[in-house]
Amino acid sequence: MLLTDKVAVITGVNSGIGRKTAELFAQQGAKIAGVDIRTDRMEELKDHVEACGSEFLACPCDVRDAESVKAVFKQAVKRFGHVDMVVNIAGVSSDRPITRTTTEEFERVMDINVKGVFNFCKFATPYFKKQRQGVIINTASVTGIYGSGMGCPYPASKAAIIGMTKSLAFELAPWNIRVNAVAPGVINTEMVAALNEKQKQSFAKTIPLKRMGEAEDISRAMLYLASDWASYVTGTVISVDGGYRPSTVNP
């Protein structure tokens, strides 16, 4: 197993990529502090993690709220003794043209997708510095690299994640803290379920590997980055996108 006795704080575990990552990390021996603003599927996840012979701590938390994020680390350390890694997966999308994007919507996307990740990186760092090791994995997006014809707040937030990841990799390397990101393409989760059929078909046609990705495709890349197999990897963004490049027009 790749993560025996490691402790992972993972955000966005109630659904999609976060949930699959929590399951995979538990199968690989990690204890999980699972964070989400929603909790309706947490109990089910706890059962799954425990069935793998591991432990699960449910941490209901809005990633925007610094005090709640600070409390997550306190709870995780109290329960498990230490934290080895933070995997920032919680996020929201937004797909309106700029003239129909309100300032409030822009701020909502930035607050969750950027400030939320900042909060977890900030409050993990003192623990990681003290133990002189740690792993941070962020979730970017192919749209943060290439842009998108389907609204600018989301790609802007994901481009910010890439900047934050690369900068923190430099800043925290002296403490042996590795910081990387995964940039998913179009992945079959609730986030994409919000798209209409026409948009989904249009996406599938433009993906060179001719299928949308599954949450597991992303979790496996995260597992690699979390494991000691990636001990010489920091400041990088791994694209997992089937070769997909976002369309320059709104489908």
Ligand SMILES: NC(=O)c1ccc[n+]([C@@H]2O[C@H](COP(=O)([O-])OP(=O)(O)OC[C@H]3O[C@@H](n4cnc5c(N)ncnc54)[C@H](O)[C@@H]3O)[C@@H](O)[C@H]2O)c1
């Ligand atoms: N699905 C895709 O095609 C795709 C593509 C590129 C990147 N991503 C990124 O992957 C990540 C996971 O997306 P997903 O597809 O699994 O979506 P999802 O909607 O299934 O999961 C997102 C999770 O984040 C949680 N969340 C939202 N706001 C929160 C908040 N304020 N505080 C705490 N938790 C909050 C939700 O409750 C949910 O459980 C996101 O960062 C997303 O931007 C997804």
